[in-house]
Amino acid sequence: MYRLMVVEDEDMIRKGIVNSIPWQSLGFIVVAESPNGKDALEQLKKNSVEVLLTDIKMPIMGGTELSKKARELYPDIEIIILSGFADFEYARQAIGFRAFDYLLKPTNKKKLLDAFTALKENMDQKRELKEEIFYSNLYISAGYETMRNEFLQSLLEGDTSLFNGFDEKTTSLELDFTGHYFTAATIKLDRNSIFKELESSWATDKRLLTFSYRNILKEELSNVDNAYYIVKDYDTIDFVFCFSSPEKQNAQMIPCLESISENIQNCLFKHVTVPYTIGIGLSYPSIHHIAKSYSQAKRSIQNNFYFGDKKVQVYQDNNDSKYEQNFIRFYPEEMEHVAVSISNGNYFDTKKYLTSIFRVLMEQNLLPEIVKNYCIALKLMVQSKITNSYEVMEKIIGEEYNDFVKEALNVKELETYIVSVMVSLAKEIDETIDPLEIKEQHKVIDKAKAYIAAHLSEKITLKMISEYVYLSETYFSFLFKKIMGITYIDYIQNLRMQEAKRLLVNTNYKVYKVAELIGYSDYKYFSVQFKKYVALTPKEYRNQGRLEVK
Numbered sequence: 043m044y045r046l047m048v049v050e051d052e053d054m055i056r057k058g059i060v061n062s063i064p065w066q067s068l069g070f071i072v073v074a075e076s077p078n079g080k081d082a083l084e085q086l087k088k089n090s091v092e093v094l095l096t097d098i099k100m101p102i103m104g105g106t107e108l109s110k111k112a113r114e115l116y117p118d119i120e121i122i123i124l125s126g127f128a129d130f131e132y133a134r135q136a137i138g139f140r141a142f143d144y145l146l147k148p149t150n151k152k153k154l155l156d157a158f159t160a161l162k163e164n165m166d167q168k169r170e171l172k173e174e175i176f177y178s179n180l181y182i183s184a185g186y187e188t189m190r191n192e193f194l195q196s197l198l199e200g201d202t203s204l205f206n207g208f209d210e211k212t213t214s215l216e217l218d219f220t221g222h223y224f225t226a227a228t229i230k231l232d233r234n235s236i237f238k239e240l241e242s243s244w245a246t247d248k249r250l251l252t253f254s255y256r257n258i259l260k261e262e263l264s265n266v267d268n269a270y271y272i273v274k275d276y277d278t279i280d281f282v283f284c285f286s287s288p289e290k291q292n293a294q295m296i297p298c299l300e301s302i303s304e305n306i307q308n309c310l311f312k313h314v315t316v317p318y319t320i321g322i323g324l325s326y327p328s329i330h331h332i333a334k335s336y337s338q339a340k341r342s343i344q345n346n347f348y349f350g351d352k353k354v355q356v357y358q359d360n361n362d363s364k365y366e367q368n369f370i371r372f373y374p375e376e377m378e379h380v381a382v383s384i385s386n387g388n389y390f391d392t393k394k395y396l397t398s399i400f401r402v403l404m405e406q407n408l409l410p411e412i413v414k415n416y417c418i419a420l421k422l423m424v425q426s427k428i429t430n431s432y433e434v435m436e437k438i439i440g441e442e443y444n445d446f447v448k449e450a451l452n453v454k455e456l457e458t459y460i461v462s463v464m465v466s467l468a469k470e471i472d473e474t475i476d477p478l479e480i481k482e483q484h485k486v487i488d489k490a491k492a493y494i495a496a497h498l499s500e501k502i503t504l505k506m507i508s509e510y511v512y513l514s515e516t517y518f519s520f521l522f523k524k525i526m527g528i529t530y531i532d533y534i535q536n537l538r539m540q541e542a543k544r545l546l547v548n549t550n551y552k553v554y555k556v557a558e559l560i561g562y563s564d565y566k567y568f569s570v571q572f573k574k575y576v577a578l579t580p581k582e583y584r585n586q587g588r589l590e591v592k
Contacts, residue, residue: 044165047074047089049082049096050124054057059095063154068164079103083111091119093161097147098125109141120165122157124149167429190215191272194282198226198272200333207515209531210504216567218268219329220574221284223291226336227322229303230343233277235316248276252311255279261275262302266294267570282332303353319343324357376402380464381424386524387472389465396464400457410453417447417460424464434474438467486511487525490518493535498541499559503535534561539575540570546580547587553580 046065050056060072069080074089076082080103082096094112098105109121121140126147142164193215197204204211212219215289236251252273259279263269268284281299285291303318321343322533323335338357376399382389403413421443425435443463450456493510494502507530508518522530538560545556 043071044092046070046072046093047091048074051077051100079108089201093120095122198336223285223325225325226339227281228339229279230319231277232317238314320354377423384468389468393469396461546584
C-alpha cells in the first residue's frame with residue numbers, strides 16, 4: 043500500500059474524494075487530509091506520505107507552492123494535481139515540479155481511477171528498480187563474502203576438487219585454515235515461525251532478513267579467530283570453526299552460537315518466538331574432514347525430535363567415530379612432511395619425521411588395521427610427489443611394499459621396514475640431483491621472488507607467477523618449497539607482514555590503507571593475520587614501534 047495525502051480546501055469535495063474512491067483496491071491508503079498547503083506541509087513532517095493529491099487554488103498556500111516545497115523536502119514524492127483551471131500556465135507549472143498527472147475539475151470518478159491505476163503501476167516499477175539496484179549494490183559490496191559462501195558451502199558438502207590448489211584458493215578468498223581443531227556447526231530456525239514474522243514485519247522480504255542476519259553474525263564473530271558463516275537460507279546458518287586449541291574451542295564456540303541465536307531472536311523477531319536448534323559436529327585435525335563434521339552437525343539437529351528441550355545438540359561420539367578420529371589425527375600433514383623430504387632427497391628429515399610419526403601412532407595404541415592403512419596411504423602420497431623419479435621408487439620400494447605392510451606382525455617390525463625403504467628412496471633421489479640443475483632452479487626461484495616483490499600490493503596468484511617463470515603451476519609450487527623450505531603462499535605473507543611493519547612505523551597511513559598497499563582487500567582479515575604473525579594488533583605494533591624509535 044502506498045500512503046496518500048488529499049489536500050483540498052472545499053470540505054465536501056475533499057470528503058468525497060477520501061470516502062468514495064476504493065483506495066485500498068487501487069493499492070493506496072489515505073493517511074492524512076488537509077484544507078490548505080501550509081497545513082499540509084506541517085502534516086507531511088508527521089506522516090510518511092508517498093503520494094500528494096492536491097488542489098491548485100487554495101487559501102493561505104496554494105497547490106503550486108505546496109508542490110514545489112514538498113518536492114524540495116521529499117524528492118521521491120508523487121504528485122497529482124486537481125484544478126478548476128484549464129490554463130496552460132498551470133499545466134506548465136505542474137510539469138515544472140514533475141507532477142504525475144494534471145486533472146481538471148470537475149473530474150469524473152473514472153478519470154481519477156485511471157490516473158491512480160497508472161500511478162500505482164509506475165510506482166511499482168520504480169520500487170522494483172530501486173530494489174534491484176539495492177540488491178545489486180549489496181551483492182557487489184559483499185564481493186568476497188559471496189564467493190566465500192560458495193566456496194565454504196562446497197567445502198561443507200564434500201567437494202574434494204577444492205583441494206586442488208587449495209592454498210591458493212583460500213588465500214585469494216582470504217580464508218585462514220591454520221589450526222588443529224576444525225568443527226562444523228549449523229543453526230536451524232523454525233521455518234513456520236519465521237514465515238509468520240516475515241508476513242508481519244518484513245513484508246515477506248527474505249533477502250532483507252538474511253542481510254540482517256549477516257550484520258549480527260559479523261558482530262558476534264568479530265572476536266572469534268577463523269570462524270566463517272554461510273547464511274544458507276532464512277532458516278539455516280552454517281559455520282566453520284578453526285581453533286588452535288581445544289581450550290579455545292570449548293570457551294568460545296558454544297557460547298558464541300548461543301549468543302548469535304538469541305540476538306537473532308531478540309533483535310529481528312518482534313511478534314513471534316522462533317524456536318532454534320544448534321547442531322555441532324565432531325572436531326577434526328584437518329580441514330580436509332570438515333564435510334564429515336558438517337554431516338554430523340546436521341544429523342545432531344535431528345536429535346531434537348527426541349530431545350526437544352535441548353537447544354544445543356553436540357554429535358554423540360561412538361566407537362566408529364573414535365576409530366575414524368584416531369586414524370586421521372596425524373593424516374595428512376605429517377605425511378606431507380615425509381613426502382616433501384623424500385622428493386627433496388633429504389634423508390635426514392625423512393628419518394626424523396617417520397620416527398616421530400610411529401612414536402605417536404604407538405602412543406595412540408591404534409588398531410593394527412589403522413596403522414597399516416596409514417602406511418599404504420603414505421606410499422601413495424610419496425608417489426604423487428615424485429612423479430619424475432617414479433622408476434627410482436619402483437626400484438627401491440617395488441610391489442612387495444603393500445604385501446609386507448599387510449603381513450607385518452608388529453608395529454616395530456613395520457616401522458623398521460618403512461623407515462628403511464623411505465630413507466633409501468630419499469638417498470637415491472639425492473644422488474640423482476644434478477648440481478647444474480639445482481643452480482638453474484635457484485635462478486628460477488630468484489626470478490619468482492623478484493616478481494612477487496614487484497607486485498606485492500596486487501593480488502598474486504599461482505598462475506601468474508608460474509606463467510612468469512614458464513613453469514607449470516604444480517611444478518613451480520613443488521620447486522618453490524623445495525628451494526625455499528616454505529610454500530610460496532607463506533613466503534608472500536611473510537613478505538607482506540614485513541612491509542606492513544615498516545609502513546605502520548614509518549607512515550601515518552590508516553590500517554585499512556596499509557592493508558590495501560600490501561595486497562589485502564579486507565583490512566579486518568589483515569589485522570587478524572598481523573596479530574598472528576607479530577602477536578600484536580597493527581595499532582599496538584605502531585605505538586610500540588614509534589616508542590622504540592623515540
